[in-house]
Amino acid sequence: MDLFDTTSYFSSKVPVLATSKVLLKSAVCALASKHLRHLCRNMSQGGRNSKLLSSYIGLPSSNEEMWRYHSAKYYDQALNHLQNAVSTGSYCNSISDKEEMLAAVAILCAFELMDAPGSAWRAHLSALPLFHDRGVSATEHASVIIPQTAVKGPIFWSLARQDLLCAFISESPTSLDLKDMRLWQNAGLATDEKGSLLAYSPRDVMESQNSSGFEEDKKSNELTWILGKIANHITAGDALVPADNTLPRHQRPRIGLNQENILERWNILMNDLSNWNESLPQSFRATARTRRLGNVPPGFELSFDTFEQIWFDIPLCAATMQSYHQAKILLLANEPQESTAIRSTVSARLRSYRHALQEVIYHAREVCGISLANSTDSFRINSVQALFVAGQVFQERREQDAVLELLSGIERDFGWTTRYHVAKLNDEWMKGREGNHVDRDGHGHESNWFISTSSS
Template sequence: MPGVPSNKACERCKKRHLKCDETRPHCQRCVTAGVECPGYVQTRKFIDQGATVRRRYAPYQESHTKPSTSANANQGDEHPPNSAQNEGQLAINQDKPSQAPTDSGKVGSTFSFQLEQSRPDFGTDTSMAEVSTSTVQPSIAVGATDLRTQNTPGSQYGTEINRLAGFGDRGSSTRSPLQSPEVSGTAMMGLVPNFENSYNIQHPDRQNYGRTFTSESPSQRSEKEEFQDIFSELMTGTEHEIAFLTRHFAEVLGPWLDLSDAAKFFSVYVPIRALNCQCLKYSMAALAAKQLGRVKGSKSSTGRGMFTSPATTETYPNSEQVDWFLKAANYYYLSVSDLTTSTSDGYSVVSTSAVLDSPIDLVGRWLNTQANQGAGQNPDDGALLRKTEEILATVTVLTLYKLLDAKGEEWHMYLTGIRQVFNALLQMKQMNSTFFSHGVRACFWNFARQDYLGSYYIRSATHLDPANTPLWRAAGISIDEQEKFHIIASGSIDLSQEDQTFNGLCWLVSKVVNFLTKSKQSQIAQWTGSPPENPSGAQDTPSNSNQQPTYPDTNAWLDLCFEFQTWFEGVPETIRPCVRIEHPRDLSKPHDGSQIPFPEVFHGLATCAAAMQHYHFGRIALLLNRPQDVISGPSTAFDRLQGYREVTKEVEYRCREVCGIALGRPHAEVRIYMIPLLFAVGQCLESTNERQIIVDLLRGVEADLGWATEYAVEKLHSSWNR
């Protein structure tokens, strides 16, 4: 296996910590001092021992370099490497190797000196790659896969960092790099001022969130910057990094997936399940890393205090400079690889091409195999149920990883296959159970929300058919024989009334989206003179396999309106907002003309805030898509004009309600799902001021949470300019 020299200095200069001029056969320092030069020993470092060495020999085609900071440049000017001052300092440090500094600043300077003197030399020709977040280069994948096979990654990577830093062999220590007794938190911050990685991820939003690379030659890079690259790569998979990302997921991202789950499956249970489930652990790390990359490493501390020191697991050295996109791609690869292994039969060798399959396809094939084998018929088969929940939770997190920066039109594509997954789960449902388990229900409602929102963008039928009432009943909502939704005050279901309220509304909005799809198909059929096609999302269940596809008419429209009204009349008291200002003013502007055209509304419960937003969204969609009724419709032009005015007035009212809840800046789990709603509302507004508020709200979601919204802004601008 090829290797590279780890240090080119002669033995005497290395022992005295002096800079060797590497003159052959004898260095000039030894000749000047009048001593015999001991010569050069070419110790070799193999490729598998370092990610940077692998990058040196990887078949990359384009080279990029990172700019040196001005601070480093100034240090180089003030203290030339060959100055007498530096040589004197070197002698002092050599004579007192065990003297400990007394403050953090001295710790940083001493530690930095040790790094520069003991850093292995990887050569001057350093290649860097352009790696896509969707495909991982083999060299990255191999290095990442090795992390899974380590029993104690913190100790091994800590030993590697200590060796590179000049601390000697500390292999017996089991501390992670950031827990080493020689380096405190403050000292570590001073040690690594810039966490940059030499990979250049070609991300669609890289121009907004990435760093700027210059054409500086590799020889001009400082030794400290090269160590930062090594340090950042060695942190991948370590105890501290996994703990940091897991906590970030539990505090920030888990609530996104628990919008209608008061029991908090993803915030509480999933991080605990991940202790014994590799694919689930790496999926959380991948999502957390990608979200941190999109917000430039910033982490919200809402509710955690402002004046006290953060915990160790809340901090990451120079998080703003870390290449989180590269780490996210590595963790995603690890998660899908382990998921592929977990869903295989255990006897056949998993092909590397299987890692490229969609996680939903992987779990769908596995569930079909289990259903065909009769698995799940035993009510006491708790191990299979637990594994099913863990695998399904992994797929849910990985799907959210894809949707985080995907355009709205792509959501429907990423959710392909969820119908087969939940049909198989319905067949595997335990015989003595009426509902899905807690974990399966939590995953189902996340997919259901993403399903109808993604289908609305492209006016396509949802993957989960609302007519398949056994599936929706198993998910925890009460639907009677007449297919009407009701809220259960108490009984066999452990969902709260608020969760039932929002989940029932999701079912109703799914029916509205399918109604819009049928309306679109009916219009196309009228224009082309061809019969309408059967919707692609229609279920092939026995209950409706013999029925002819029905297309929207006034009766179907009225039924949906009555269902929405019935839902609103049965909501619990907590659906009401606790704060409402009808005419808020922008205090940052002068009094004249500072009034905001929308109210500001705040709900104490995130579930209720989202429910009211989606309720008004569903009513707007129905109002704007009422079928023509040639029999009972208005007979005169005045009647039709009056009807248009009434529709316009109600649409304007409901648009103000949706914007009012958004202006109240609700919880993050509400904001990420209101992007399609604001996009729909924005198409109904005409005032320039109102349109600008919609754009600010959309861009605020991306700035605060990292969820992509620019595509919605661009589509709104194109529709407004027509």
């Protein structure tokens, strides 16, 4: 949970707070218990002795059923404490209580996300409107408001990333209003009032930070905001009101935006992404590119050998650049066509399609190359969505096998469920081999490039 936070809020401050705050303690224990349950299950399924895990964590006994019980117990306790905090409204008048509550919500979101995401995960994200602190007014001339508490720092960005992932999975707009610039400025995003990212950080923001990694945090947070705008753009489609596109097909208005308007919006997002990439400090540039070295699982030597290993010094930067390549894939795969009223030759359009395909394959291979070289626990868990998006690009069996092994290895090593990603990719590839290029559900909706919403 601290991958994108150089202050390590969740691993350094939250355990201290949890010793005296029952809601936070219950949420932490629920997440830890569920993680251990998944690890015990995977060890058992892999034919390994669960006593190895007992020895590792320093407890006399450890098995899946024991941790299942503790996980359910602490989760139930956390929900009861959370419901009580909401009903009493204690968080409204106390910064400390608000910090505890939202930190617990972020942890419970991670608890749900460890399995196939469902309604319970999205329910926790309903706490997001709590971020709209209308009691704090901004000064007339301040372009950026300094975050004063963790509620508007690491907790905010942790939940913002959860909100973004939920938008991808549920094919719905983000819960957080990306056009509410005061909200995002208050969280530390350096923008002007029109929503354009500033090329530099204002002096007062820089002076408010002691962390040497603040610049890396800042650039990663900026990309999260841009990804949110990309998700909302794709979700909105050609609807005049973005929410209309989430309605059943027969209830949608018949009037929509023309292709020129959609293409203009797409070009703005592409420029935002390009400008962001050009503004990156040197720490976001790969330090080396190598061929795969060392031992790999039997049967996967050739599949891994098809990619370069792309190395970064800082895991945060590796994860951020992987998300950047994911964003490029999503935009390129959803590029609007120019209006048919614009005279264009068939050759010109086909050249455009071929160029887009080459670009998409390049970015998909970058996603996998970054995963092969950067193997910290937090990075690998965060890489699931990018790998899933990249996997849908590949047509070669070796590349597909490599993606499956990368995803399966995350669940095998960390207990973080990826089997539904694997099942969805296999289903997509099978349709591709059968020549079904467009998948539609019973209502005529095209499938998207995000993720399957079915549970494993």
